[in-house]
Amino acid sequence: MLLELVVENYAVVERLRVHFHSGLNLLTGETGSGKSIVVDALGLLLGGRASADMIRTGEARARVAGIFDVRDHVAIRRLLEPAGLEAEDGELLIEREVLASGKSRAFVGSRPVAVSLLKDLAPNLADIHGQHDQQLLFSPDAQRDILDLFAGHRDLLDHVAAVHHDWRAAAVELEELERSEQEKLRLLDLWSFQRKEIESASLQPEEETELDNERRVLQNVHRLQESAETAYAAVYDGPESALSLTRVAAKRVEELCRIDSSLEGLREHLKSADLSLQEVSYALRDYLSRLEANPGRLEEVETRLAGIDRLKRKYGQSVAEILSFLEEVRRQIASVEDAGERMEKLRKEQKRLSAEFEKLAAELTERRSSASGRLAARVAAELAQLAMERTVFRSGISPAPWSRSGADRVDFLVSPNLGEEPRPLEKVASGGEISRIALALKTCLTEAKSTHIRTLVFDEVDAGVGGSAAEGVGRRLKKLAAANQVLCVTHLPQIASFADHHYRVEKQESKGRTVAVVEELDAAARTVEIGRMLSGQKLTPEALKNAEQLIRMSTVS
Structure with a gap:
């Protein structure tokens, strides 16, 4: 309140x-x-x-x-x-x-x-009700909502809406799958060719880098051998090699340390240098043993790299991109293969939901038909109190396209005059009649709704x-x-x-x-105000008397 x-x-x-x-x-x-x-x-x-x-x-x-x-x-x-x-x-x-x-x-x-x-x-x-709400009464959707509210079958409506939502979602997904499937089927041969071409190459992620390095080595074997041999000789081979000279220096430092122990650190550095030079010499010797001219292997490497370049021109700028493209192609092919199964599942689901919706919608139609008679009787009783006792009111229920609200169209039909066939509300009711019908419906809904x-x-x-x-409207408001x-x-x-x-x-x-x-x-001011409403600007004793009478009459049932 x-x-x-x-x-x-x-x-x-x-x-x-x-x-x-x-x-x-x-x-x-x-x-x-x-x-x-x-x-x-x-x-x-x-x-x-x-x-x-x-x-x-x-x-x-x-x-x-x-x-x-x-x-x-x-x-x-x-x-x-x-x-x-x-x-x-x-x-x-x-x-x-x-x-x-x-x-x-x-x-x-x-x-x-x-x-x-x-x-x-x-x-x-x-609940605010104004002229706009009266205009809404002309809408079949609003009339259907009023009938549903009066009937009080909210749970059934929610169930119908949920099933319709799922049915529609399945239909939309199926439609999208069928549309996309046609396009994918046209591309399936291309995807299959691309997958076969890339898979047959058996690419490895770091392969191109390794092959590039191997090609450079094979292309420069003689130069590499010459440089490695020179380095090996400088480090290890001969009396003037780095290792020989380091050992001469180590011998002299050993003699110095016998006299001056402060040079002990130099002796350790020279020992470390000796070991390092030995490791370098062993590595150069092993490297030289592996170096050999191999025109056949060079041709293999260049052929392999040319094949990779050919794939790169078609599918990506690197082996990683080619492999990523392959995964996407595999996914697209798998989606085509899975789509048939998914579409069949959706068709079965849609058929099941369609049957469930039809059953629920039929139950909703039955409940609406039952509530329609009760609403007509209640509205007629209310209209009789609003000086419209001869008005016939009923709800026409007819089939409508499926929606979240079921499969019914509801039309409020009215006949204000005796002997006339009821027609749609907006075509026969005057402004005053619309106001009273709206009030009658509001009274019925307020009584029917379980609400706070x-x-x-x-x-x-x-x-x-x-x-x-007007007196009838007042009494209905008083009742509400x-x-x-x-x-x-x-x-x-x-x-x-x-x-x-x-x-x-x-x-x-x-x-x-x-x-x-x-x-x-x-109380006194109220009498004056009602008198003013009766007489206009000039308040007369007669108007005051009539106002008092109106107030007295309003208390009589």
């Missing part, structure tokens, strides 16, 4: 704070006084679209805040818990700010939140309504308010007379500017 609404710098509102109560809360005021601003502000608070045009001229931002009683509201608690939020003492504070840029900020319990959270909370806090929504908001519910029909908090904007005194709490909206001048104010009326 909405306990309090604060509006600041919104449209022509400078600042207002309104306390609402349980029962029927009615807002009245002269045309253009801003009665609908309260409803619009509440819509913004509950996640409606924000616009810089909402901000009062000359101000930097607009703000709307509301306090809701959400005690024992499990759905609200579940929505708040993931964000680490909770209602304090059973009361939930929600705020929305609109900035000059057109952007907005949302807060729950003074903590910043995403506007999407407000939208999620909204259906659990308030405790605030129903009506704007323009009395459009095109007058006389005894017995179990729900109802907020209603009206311009009809017959409806206003049923208020449990009456608010007057009017424009005043403040500091040279027009501002809208909302005042809760006491």
